[in-house]
Amino acid sequence: MKSPLCFAALLFSLTACASVSKHNANTHPTARSVALDRKNCWQAGKAPTLVSVMQTAMQTPLEPEWVRDNFIQTFGCAYEEVDIEKNAIQAVYRAILQSLKNRNVTARDELLALLRSSPPRPDNLVRDYTIYVNMPSSGSNNHRVAAYEVKILQLEVVNTVESPVAIWTRVATRFRHREDHYRALPVRKEKSDFVRVLKKAQRILRLAERGRYEDVLQMLSTPNARPVTLQNGLDDLVFGDRLHLIDVQYPRRYFPAIFLGKGIILGKNPNNEVLIMKFGEERLFGLRLDFRKVFRSDLDFEIFGYKAPEAILQCLFLKAKRKTSRRTSIKF
Amino acid sequence: MKMTAMILVTFLWAASVGAQNPVEPFIQEMQRFERNAIATYRAYQWLFYEEKQSQNELLAFENLLGVYVKRLREAYETLSLIGNPSWVDRARDIAARAYIYRALTFLEKAPIDIRYFERACYDYYEAMQLYENTTAVPAVFKPLPERIRIGTDIYHRLIDLLDAKGRDLFSFGQVHLLLRNFKVTSDFNENHLTLTRYIKSGVDSVGYTYHLAEQKIKQAFRKAFQSDQPVDVYLALPAGVYYIRSTGDTPSEYVDLATIYVQANQFISYIVEPIADWVIFYETPEYLIQNQLASLDNAGTVDDDPAAGELLANRIAGRVLEQQSENELSALGETIRERKKRIETLIEQQLERLSLHELEQLPIPRTRKEFITKVAQILENQKMGDYLNSWNRWTTAWTLAKQTTDYLQPGGEVSSAMVRLIHAVLAELY
Numbered sequence: 001m002k003s004p005l006c007f008a009a010l011l012f013s014l015t016a017c018a019s020v021s022k023h024n025a026n027t028h029p030t031a032r033s034v035a036l037d038r039k040n041c042w043q044a045g046k047a048p049t050l051v052s053v054m055q056t057a058m059q060t061p062l063e064p065e066w067v068r069d070n071f072i073q074t075f076g077c078a079y080e081e082v083d084i085e086k087n088a089i090q091a092v093y094r095a096i097l098q099s100l101k102n103r104n105v106t107a108r109d110e111l112l113a114l115l116r117s118s119p120p121r122p123d124n125l126v127r128d129y130t131i132y133v134n135m136p137s138s139g140s141n142n143h144r145v146a147a148y149e150v151k152i153l154q155l156e157v158v159n160t161v162e163s164p165v166a167i168w169t170r171v172a173t174r175f176r177h178r179e180d181h182y183r184a185l186p187v188r189k190e191k192s193d194f195v196r197v198l199k200k201a202q203r204i205l206r207l208a209e210r211g212r213y214e215d216v217l218q219m220l221s222t223p224n225a226r227p228v229t230l231q232n233g234l235d236d237l238v239f240g241d242r243l244h245l246i247d248v249q250y251p252r253r254y255f256p257a258i259f260l261g262k263g264i265i266l267g268k269n270p271n272n273e274v275l276i277m278k279f280g281e282e283r284l285f286g287l288r289l290d291f292r293k294v295f296r297s298d299l300d301f302e303i304f305g306y307k308a309p310e311a312i313l314q315c316l317f318l319k320a321k322r323k324t325s326r327r328t329s330i331k332f
Numbered sequence: 333m334k335m336t337a338m339i340l341v342t343f344l345w346a347a348s349v350g351a352q353n354p355v356e357p358f359i360q361e362m363q364r365f366e367r368n369a370i371a372t373y374r375a376y377q378w379l380f381y382e383e384k385q386s387q388n389e390l391l392a393f394e395n396l397l398g399v400y401v402k403r404l405r406e407a408y409e410t411l412s413l414i415g416n417p418s419w420v421d422r423a424r425d426i427a428a429r430a431y432i433y434r435a436l437t438f439l440e441k442a443p444i445d446i447r448y449f450e451r452a453c454y455d456y457y458e459a460m461q462l463y464e465n466t467t468a469v470p471a472v473f474k475p476l477p478e479r480i481r482i483g484t485d486i487y488h489r490l491i492d493l494l495d496a497k498g499r500d501l502f503s504f505g506q507v508h509l510l511l512r513n514f515k516v517t518s519d520f521n522e523n524h525l526t527l528t529r530y531i532k533s534g535v536d537s538v539g540y541t542y543h544l545a546e547q548k549i550k551q552a553f554r555k556a557f558q559s560d561q562p563v564d565v566y567l568a569l570p571a572g573v574y575y576i577r578s579t580g581d582t583p584s585e586y587v588d589l590a591t592i593y594v595q596a597n598q599f600i601s602y603i604v605e606p607i608a609d610w611v612i613f614y615e616t617p618e619y620l621i622q623n624q625l626a627s628l629d630n631a632g633t634v635d636d637d638p639a640a641g642e643l644l645a646n647r648i649a650g651r652v653l654e655q656q657s658e659n660e661l662s663a664l665g666e667t668i669r670e671r672k673k674r675i676e677t678l679i680e681q682q683l684e685r686l687s688l689h690e691l692e693q694l695p696i697p698r699t700r701k702e703f704i705t706k707v708a709q710i711l712e713n714q715k716m717g718d719y720l721n722s723w724n725r726w727t728t729a730w731t732l733a734k735q736t737t738d739y740l741q742p743g744g745e746v747s748s749a750m751v752r753l754i755h756a757v758l759a760e761l762y
Contacts (some may be wrong), residue, residue: 053653082606099505234603234616262607264613280615310608317612 009022024109029207041209041315042161050079050168051202055193057168062155070181071172074098075192079166080307087167094194094304096150099173102188104324105133108145126152130176135184145296146184147176162212162309197300201239205233205312208258208266209319216258216266217242225295234263234279237294238302244290245282254290257282261308263290264317276320341468350438354417355411362407362426363477369400370480373433377482380440390441397434401455404430408462424462425471431459432472432490439498449540452503452525453568457495460724461566470726489748491730502727503540504568505594508601510616511552512562515606520578522553523544526586528571549576571596589613598725626627674762675708690749695741703740710736729755 042049054077059288062073076095078087095110100107109131129150154170175181200219208218220240230236237259245267247253257267263278269285298303376393408427412420438452463470472490479488487493494501527546533731545567552565571594577586590613593598601616683691683700696703732752 006470260606262612263603264612278612278614310606314610314612315609 001156023158037086041312041319042206044161044311047159047161049202050077050158050162050166051198052193052199053077053158053160054168054192056069057154057156057170058191058195059240062172063153066151066153066172069172069174070178071149071193072099072102073153073170073172074102075170076194077166077192077198079160079163079306079309082163082165082310084157084165084167087163087165088125088169090305091167091169092152092171094156095169095171095192096131096173097304098150098172098190098192099150099196100133101135101193102190103173103175104185104188105146105148107148108132108134115322121187126150126155128198135180141152147178149176162311167311178206191288193300194304194306197304197306201301201306204240204258205260205308205316207258208276209316213266213274217256220258220297222297225297226299228294228296229296230291239306239308240296240298240301242295242297244292244293245287248286248288255287257289261313262310264313276316278317333654335447341526344718355414355416358411359422359426360421361721362423365400365407366426366430366477367432369397370432370442370478372397372400373437374480377440384495394434394437394697397437398454399429401430401434421468423748424466424468425474428459428471429476429490431727432464432494435439435459436493436497438499442500446539447541448542449500450504450542450568451496452498453501454544456501457506457566463724463726464717470724470754473726473730473748475748477660488575491751492745495734499542500616502597504570505596505598505600507569507594508565508599508616509552509565509567509594509604509613510562510602511556511604513605514553520611522550522557522578523577524555525550525589526577526579528575528577529570542567542569542574545569569594594762599724599733612708620666672708673710675711676704678760679704679707679753680716680755682753685756686749686753690752693747693749694753695737695744695747695750697740706740707736707754707757710739713762725758726751726755729758732758 006149031283037283054075060073062071066073074092074095076093076098076223078094080090081087089112092115096107096111111131111171114129114131115125119332123276131148131150133146133148135144135146151172152169153172154168156168158166158168160166173186173235204216204219207219220242228236228238228241239261241259242267243259245255245257247255247270253270255268255270257265260276265277265279265282267275267277267282267287269275269287271285275281277284279289300306371392376390376397379393404427406422408423408524411423414420432455435452435455438448438455442448442452459472460470463554468551475488476490479486481487481492482493482497485496487496525546527542527549529542534675548565548567552563556563569592574594575588575589575621576590576592579586589611590602590604592600592602592613602613603616604611604613606612682705686694697706714732729751730746734746736754737744737746738751
């Protein structure tokens with residue numbers, strides 16, 4: 001087993017060389033990576049985080065006339081895409097979804113299709129919609145249909161740490177017919193569950209940045225972790241999924257790893273060092289990824305279609321690469 | 333009643349004959365093209381060693397062979413749309429052999445023009461890739477329709493010919509890149525991409541080129557930016573470490589986008605995606621899933637219970653890694669022994685399935701037990717990584733069969749039965 005280790009050492013030192021040359025050549029347009037210059041991945045000039053933007057935005061009270069007309073207010077946001085329109089659609093979708101959740105009803109229409117159907121410029125999203133929802137009727141299993149009004153009150157683009165085209169939105173919703181309103185179940189007051197998901201993800205990513213592997217594992221470990229089968233390959237992986245890194249030399253040993261997104265994982269090597277690496281790099285440490293054992297402990301990331309912000313992932317990865325290079329340059 | 337049955341039988345016979353007829357001439361035409369391709373390959377050889385040959389004449393023969401290869405490939409693709417497995421198998425074998433003939437032709441010229449090694453390699457990979465996602469035995473391992481005489485030797489399988497003349501092909505590795513989700517907003521220019529090999533001492537002494545790979549990468553990026561669809565590109569690269577770079581105005585200004593590690597005769601697959609204003613290349617494990625599942629099953633390593641897994645992982649990952657108990661290590665030793673035993677059982681099972689004729693082809697020294705032990709030992713001694721990254725299980729089976737034959741029957745021919753036996757064991761194992 002000596003030769004693979006030597007090979008790993010060689011590859012490692014070569015990776016180090018590669019990273020060094022990267023920092024020497026920042027003149028080319030491709031090299032102007034914002035993430036490269038960040039010492040703290042969550043600081044990019046004076047840009048706020050989306051969570052802090054949302055926390056401020058969610059203080060906005062619903063206008064009295066809408067309150068009087070039985071509207072409720074929910075919020076949504078998105079930063080995953082580089083495309084502003086797609087982020088806008090996703091943010092509105094999340095806000096409407098929250099409203100439906102608060103009312104304990106489900107949409108009869110394909111919401112995303114509806115939002116995409118009109119020319120999807122952000123401005124065009126700011127209009128009134130009527131959708132149809134299933135209302136649980138008491139006493140029997142039959143669902144009743146109700147018309148549901150959606151008003152998009154605000155749709156803002158903000159430059160955040162995560163993305164220059166992050167979007168947040170404020171929507172007001174109600175049952176179109178008064179009788180449905182009185183017949184409905186009591187309404188929840190939650191403004192945005194997604195912001196809670198965002199906060200959790202942000203905490204995980206911050207802990208990952210500081211190399212607090214055990215804390216991340218603890219945050220994501222629940223007794224009800226659900227095994228996941230990757231029927232569509234890597235596309236089925238969701239932020240926070242737990243994978244296993246198997247020690248090739250001693251297959252009985254394995255180390256849990258956390259999937260962060262874009263092929264990047266947080267894991268540990270047999271020398272007990274915390275690593276942020278991309279798929280394939282585990283081989284440098286004599287490890288293998290086991291895609292049979294994928295567990296999902298937090299379903300919220302899946303339900304809301306959460307993806308870690310690319311700028312943060314890029315920063316985490318490049319920072320970790322620099323650390324590894326330094327370590328290896330001392331070691332070899 | 334009898335009359336009806338007779339009519340039905342006659343109808344079925346007529347239908348089957350009728351169904352075969354339109355394709356049979358097509359196959360015959362393919363066979364004719366194949367014979368022409370062999371003749372061209374032999375004529376090329378003759379011309380190549382002729383003193384009065386010129387480069388233009390050689391090029392004419394190469395182009396002619398290219399026409400046959402193209403026509404045969406098209407014919408195979410047409411037949412594969414029709415979907416009758418027996419026709420498709422025959423057509424695939426013919427097309428694959430044509431690729432190999434052209435690869436062999438290029439290999440003749442390669443010593444004087446090393447760019448031809450790379451070209452030959454692409455043809456070799458193309459031939460093997462026709463068998464991807466099929467259970468069919470690749471044509472290179474099957475007997476040839478007609479024996480080929482090259483110099484003083486007569487070959488009845490292409491793999492023997494490749495083994496004699498095409499060993500350089502095994503110095504290359506195949507790299508698959510899947511470019512997806514490209515909506516890069518920064519000013520990424522694919523024409524600035526370069527593929528550079530890591531050279532240790534300042535001089536590249538490998539003796540193979542990789543010019544075609546760079547062109548293919550550029551084309552793939554261009555296509556990815558033009559369409560929303562994922563783009564696949566297959567590269568043949570000599571073993572080594574490569575950097576995909578984005579260069580600036582001068583060659584000294586560059587950014588490394590990815591480092592690719594290529595091992596000889598291996599396959600590696602990467603997904604390429606944009607990440608913020610960067611590009612990330614990460615290895616796709618999808619091709620390895622099946623292999624890993626089986627090998628892990630065999631090792632019996634991982635507990636199904638996530639909570640127990642967590643406990644074990646914490647115990648291992650955390651504080652007590654170095655203090656792994658003697659008992660655990662001895663248990664691990666037991667696993668290796670069990671594994672060897674399992675390989676022996678698999679070989680025994682496969683031997684039971686072989687015909688008497690096939691058994692005679694195996695290099696069994698004195699006793700069957702001795703043979704099984706040796707094959708199991710060779711399989712066990714192989715590095716796990718070699719199997720997992722092997723771009724084709726048949727080539728791995730060939731290498732191991734050759735190793736076994738060389739040990740048990742030095743100088744003996746590697747029999748097809750031996751290759752099939754190892755392939756079957758590998759398929760069960762990984």
